[in-house]
Amino acid sequence: MGTGSNGEPETSDSLRTFGAVVQALREYHGLSREELGRRVGYSKHTVASVELGRRMPDAAFVEAAEGELGNTGALRRAAEHVVRRPGLAAWFQQWAGLEKRAITLYTYECRMIPGLLQTEAYVHALAADQLPPLSDPQINEMWSARRDRQRLLHERPNTAFSFILEQHLFLRRTGGTEVTRKLIDHILEIAELRNVEVQLMPLVQAKHAGLQGPIRLLETPANKWFAYNEGQESGQLISDAKVVSILQAKYARMRSQALTLDNSLSLLQQMRGDL
Secondary structure, X not given: OOEOOOOOEOOOHHHHHHHHHHHHHHHHOOOOHHHHXXXXXXXXXXXXXXXXXXXOOOHHHHHHHHHHOOOXXXXXXXXXXOOOOOOOOHHHHHHHHHHXXXXXXXXXXXXXXXXXXXOHHHHHHHHOXXXXXXXXXXXXXXHHHHHHHHHHXXXXXXXXXXXXXXXXXXXXXXXXXXXXXXXXXXXXXXXOOOOEEEEEEOOOOOOOOOOXXXXXXXXXXXXXXXXXXXXXXXXXXXXXXXXXXXXXXXXXXXXXXXXXXXXXXXXHHHHHHHO
């Protein structure tokens, strides 16, 4: 996925086609985006993003819109051809596409170890408490998708990766002691790559610019920056230059507030030894 002339991410042909079908049916029924959004339970901005091919439609949107736009089956059939990457949430698909071509990628996490650094055992531990429960094939798809994304760390040596992780992510010992031990070993190995920097934000930290939540930032080959925020069962791709600039400033401040690279690795080794 690249970047269009207007600065927005380009989308796949299947997404654009699905969006065109939605727009054509909406206009045929004489509805505005706001009116359709109200009927299906989504904002007019979400409807616009779907119609422009910038947002992956979820199953709830497809079913609700189908019912409001004639119930002909056209939307359901069009949705079957929308390209999805198995194992990745619908709202994450667009970011994952940009991620594949990024020349700079910054990630701050305070909830869980980010996908680019996870191990198979850690993914299975996270999936164990997911609701509704996941099947073994679904969990395997999750791990497969993360493993494919992690190839970027090795296959894109000219991409600069920076990770700021909260120390408590390791002290929680998600999955148990052995899972955490192998997770730390994995991250220590990744941190040896020249294009990867890993910093820890210590438990005791008087100043912290990231208290409002996780931050993801990336720079495209065209030097356009995007940000991404994710919450419960949702995600938002951010292209607004002002918002992205604020998040960049916060991330830069956190890099100075977190432990240095050497001290971060030393702390990781210490925590590993304490397990």
